Amino acid sequence: MSVDLNSCTGCGACIIACHAENNVPVVGKEEIRRSRDMHWLRIDRYYSSDMTEEKAHQDGLSSIDKFLAMEDASASESLEVVFHPVMCQHCNHAPCETVCPVAATTHSREGLNHMAYNRCVGTRYCANNCPYKVRRFNWFNYSDNEQFDFYMNNDLGKMVLNPDVVVRSRGVMEKCSMCIQNIQKAKLDAKKENRKLNDGDVDCACASACDSGSMVFGDVLDKKSKVYAESKSPRAYHLLEELDTQPSVWYQTKVRNKE
Amino acid sequence: MKPTRLAITSFIYGCIGLSLALLMMWYMMIEDWPMIIGGKPNFSLLQNLPAFIPVTFEMTVFFAAHLMVLTYLIRCKLYPGSNQKSPDPRTTDDMFLMEIESHGNDKEIVDLLKNRSGRS
Amino acid sequence: MHYESPIREPLILEDKTLHDITEDIARPVEGKANKWWWALFLFSLVAFAWGAGCLAYTAGTGVGVWGLNKTVGWAWDITNFVWWVGIGHAGTLISAVLLLFRQKWRLSINRSAEAMTIFAVVQAGLFPIFHMGRPWLAYWVLPLPNTYGSLWVNFNSPLLWDVFAISTYLTVSLVFWYMGLIPDFAMIRDRAVKPLTKKIYSILSFGWSGRAKHWQRFEELSLVLAGLATPLVLSVHTIVSMDFATSVIPGWHTTIFPPYFVAGAIFSGFAMVQTLLLVMRKVVYMEAYITIKHIEYMNIVIMVTGSIVGVAYITELFIAWYSGVEFEQYAFLNRATGPYWWAYWAMMTCNVFSPQFMWSKRLRTSIAFTFFISIVVNIGMWFERFVIIVTSLHRDYLPSSWTMFSPTFVDIGIFIGTIGFFFVLFLLYARTFPVIAQAELKTIVKSSSTQSKKLVMSKKIIYGIYDDDDVILQAVKDIREKEFISMKYILHFQFMVLIMHWA
Numbered sequence: 001m002s003v004d005l006n007s008c009t010g011c012g013a014c015i016i017a018c019h020a021e022n023n024v025p026v027v028g029k030e031e032i033r034r035s036r037d038m039h040w041l042r043i044d045r046y047y048s049s050d051m052t053e054e055k056a057h058q059d060g061l062s063s064i065d066k067f068l069a070m071e072d073a074s075a076s077e078s079l080e081v082v083f084h085p086v087m088c089q090h091c092n093h094a095p096c097e098t099v100c101p102v103a104a105t106t107h108s109r110e111g112l113n114h115m116a117y118n119r120c121v122g123t124r125y126c127a128n129n130c131p132y133k134v135r136r137f138n139w140f141n142y143s144d145n146e147q148f149d150f151y152m153n154n155d156l157g158k159m160v161l162n163p164d165v166v167v168r169s170r171g172v173m174e175k176c177s178m179c180i181q182n183i184q185k186a187k188l189d190a191k192k193e194n195r196k197l198n199d200g201d202v203d204c205a206c207a208s209a210c211d212s213g214s215m216v217f218g219d220v221l222d223k224k225s226k227v228y229a230e231s232k233s234p235r236a237y238h239l240l241e242e243l244d245t246q247p248s249v250w251y252q253t254k255v256r257n258k259e
Numbered sequence: 260m261k262p263t264r265l266a267i268t269s270f271i272y273g274c275i276g277l278s279l280a281l282l283m284m285w286y287m288m289i290e291d292w293p294m295i296i297g298g299k300p301n302f303s304l305l306q307n308l309p310a311f312i313p314v315t316f317e318m319t320v321f322f323a324a325h326l327m328v329l330t331y332l333i334r335c336k337l338y339p340g341s342n343q344k345s346p347d348p349r350t351t352d353d354m355f356l357m358e359i360e361s362h363g364n365d366k367e368i369v370d371l372l373k374n375r376s377g378r379s
Numbered sequence: 380m381h382y383e384s385p386i387r388e389p390l391i392l393e394d395k396t397l398h399d400i401t402e403d404i405a406r407p408v409e410g411k412a413n414k415w416w417w418a419l420f421l422f423s424l425v426a427f428a429w430g431a432g433c434l435a436y437t438a439g440t441g442v443g444v445w446g447l448n449k450t451v452g453w454a455w456d457i458t459n460f461v462w463w464v465g466i467g468h469a470g471t472l473i474s475a476v477l478l479l480f481r482q483k484w485r486l487s488i489n490r491s492a493e494a495m496t497i498f499a500v501v502q503a504g505l506f507p508i509f510h511m512g513r514p515w516l517a518y519w520v521l522p523l524p525n526t527y528g529s530l531w532v533n534f535n536s537p538l539l540w541d542v543f544a545i546s547t548y549l550t551v552s553l554v555f556w557y558m559g560l561i562p563d564f565a566m567i568r569d570r571a572v573k574p575l576t577k578k579i580y581s582i583l584s585f586g587w588s589g590r591a592k593h594w595q596r597f598e599e600l601s602l603v604l605a606g607l608a609t610p611l612v613l614s615v616h617t618i619v620s621m622d623f624a625t626s627v628i629p630g631w632h633t634t635i636f637p638p639y640f641v642a643g644a645i646f647s648g649f650a651m652v653q654t655l656l657l658v659m660r661k662v663v664y665m666e667a668y669i670t671i672k673h674i675e676y677m678n679i680v681i682m683v684t685g686s687i688v689g690v691a692y693i694t695e696l697f698i699a700w701y702s703g704v705e706f707e708q709y710a711f712l713n714r715a716t717g718p719y720w721w722a723y724w725a726m727m728t729c730n731v732f733s734p735q736f737m738w739s740k741r742l743r744t745s746i747a748f749t750f751f752i753s754i755v756v757n758i759g760m761w762f763e764r765f766v767i768i769v770t771s772l773h774r775d776y777l778p779s780s781w782t783m784f785s786p787t788f789v790d791i792g793i794f795i796g797t798i799g800f801f802f803v804l805f806l807l808y809a810r811t812f813p814v815i816a817q818a819e820l821k822t823i824v825k826s827s828s829t830q831s832k833k834l835v836m837s838k839k840i841i842y843g844i845y846d847d848d849d850v851i852l853q854a855v856k857d858i859r860e861k862e863f864i865s866m867k868y869i870l871h872f873q874f875m876v877l878i879m880h881w882a
Contacts, residue, residue: 035448044779098297103533107295122512124452133780139443171512287531317543341586348569
């Protein structure tokens, strides 16, 4: 997958699409206040500030004061913002996979980071060791619980759930699967028609919901695919590349036309 | 008294534990169901060996310690409900006890002991 | 026979004879508990019940009842786990490492220290099970095939190494402890007058008869077990530290962790031994055996390991700066000046500053001061694990995920519950087990007691069978050269049995 930060407007349609597609529970105010949101995909915002290394040097600021000033975006006169959608990066050297004692999260040959919900015992070690913090834990039985009376705990709500995606139970880790149900469907369809998968056969819920087209999904090994071209773009970078987790998600850095 | 060979058995048990641990991890992770985990070389025992060292060590100690203790208990015939007991209850307090097997020469030994110099 | 200089301070005071030791150690077992014991026991039992209730609530409702969130996936649970495991380390260190170094002062404290080890590891073991989202599936971490096919466990995971390390450590410590207990249970059995007591201690003592061959094997067993337990105890906390050291989180990903954790474990463990023994020596009248000298030795260990931990803290700060990794630098800046600064400075004060008082001979031989410092050190070591776990996690790489952690009443309840459980076990132990390894302690009466400087005593109870006439005659000659108060001989089948009481 490739995400273009130039065209992302931060509208949040991808988050809603992801919730709807993957039966991600809505957890309500109380849980959000405790930082227990279940979003498999989130949009980080980065605000600019006037403080730079050079300016701090000129003003003779101490490093602590410099960092504090850098974090204070409101002091800036021309506020700039970058929207940064973050989902599971499907790292090829995934820190989460190594630490699971029961091998509940492993890598597929297609480069996906799999999460076997029914194998998970819930040590949360994977979430701790994820530098991107994209793994979400089912703290309670959100799907069948009177305390979380949103849509999943009644018959009518359950009819809206996606039948292709499992509803996770309590005590299990979950995360973005790159809509593996769509990938499997496309693969089977192609097999029935006795052909290879074409670029554009599969799309993730987030990518198809994105109206600015900033999200591109595809097979990066297919040299003709759009995502391959994006991955070779001079703007392409990996999130926290210095950790050498070798993610499968590329970001296209934001370019501004200004002096 | 002949020296006990308990330490040697422990070494052998340790070797068994070490081999079993390596065999187990080779079978479970390399042979039976290899998986791609964090990009690690899970298809070769030698290359993935560093990750297997802690468990190998623990199992070596586990086998060496527990099987040696079992050997000790069996050789000494110690078990819950054993009918053995101290030949004299005072031996566990402050007494010294020595058993001397006599071959019909009881009197000789008694005389020897009685004739010792000093008090009796 | 080991020679010991008469100037060296004695380890057994008040002119105790072998029989006095038997009497003193059997007294708490044979006597009745006083009201202080009952008060403490009931208090611990209530705390334990409260913790058990909180655990049941967690298992029934979900880990969500704890204060954790999406960023801080471990907090009090793993803090408590590491804290309890660390406390356990002193027991093995005293009984195994000091045995290898032939430190005789271990003899009057090793039994209780090992008991503490086992009870602490039991507490520690609760947390990895109950911190799981689905604790009823905890057995999946064992190397068993999956129900649906051959999906095994992941031997790359430090948590799985923990499973092997903790279970090996718990069982080996238990067996080491029990093997030492057998001759002492036999002592209580041989003194017991009530049939039920006699029966129970007969079973517990496994029919120990004290044969010379058995003692020989016992010594070999103890030595080899000590040799095995020494690397084991170092490996356990090394592996616990690898839970953090092998991760990618700044503040966790540190190669200094194994030695630093082991030093910290010994540090906190000795502090807990001090806390327990200072009370115990008073309550069950063991002042003659657990002397000021013992307390002083332990305080020196606390001072040394506390200083090692202090060096580790400073090294971490230096490496964070020297590495040039901005995440690492921020992690340590955040520890010292961030929202959890109070935890960091509590840790620094309790662990690095407070043990330095032990340089003063007057302070390290003061019982009240030692007790105070032992509590302070345990608080400090709890904060060390909290600082490492929570402050590293709550602000890691991407600021969008930064959160705070605050415990709920369930977090606190479970922690208090484990303290209660620990004391319940220890108090029961103090009333039913021989709290000092008396059979082994008796071996140093000759060399290291106050009265030993004057008297010569038998080294050990020896029970031998001789079948060769020449050997018998030689043995008898040897015996005649020594002095004994009384001698009795019994004809027992074809054996001549001698019972002698050495002066």
